Amino acid sequence: PTVPSLALALAGWCPGSHAGAQTLQILMEPPWRPAVVWDRVTLTCQGSGTAGATTWYKDGQRWGQQGRDRFTVTEIGTYQCERSGTERSSPVRVSTDWLVLQVPVQVLLEGDTVTLRCRG
Secondary structure: OHHHHHHHHHHOOOOOOOOOOOOEEEEEEOOEEOEEHHHOOEEEEEEOOOOOOOEEEEOOEEOOOOOOOEEEOOOOEEEEEEOOOOOOOOOEEEEOOOOEEEEEOOOOOOOOOOOOEEEO
């Protein structure tokens, strides 16, 4: 009973796209959710048809990693990226939870096999 709920929750994390819209997404490495600072998470702002400097937001405020497409997270918070002519990306949260059950960042459909990892 809990696995289908988990699959539905994961589907909500996948960035959507609108026909003709220029969208950005944040790629995470390693690709596990929830993301935790002690995993040395690297965020990359990526999107098609988008050029120019990247503006990063942390907890809704412009943040010091301006102009860089990629960086390693050292602080907890909720991150988004933006470029000229695009909307902000969907938010990505990075925490410091000391024990987490992580799932891969991918589209899951009913019946798919998924690997979970418990980290602490």
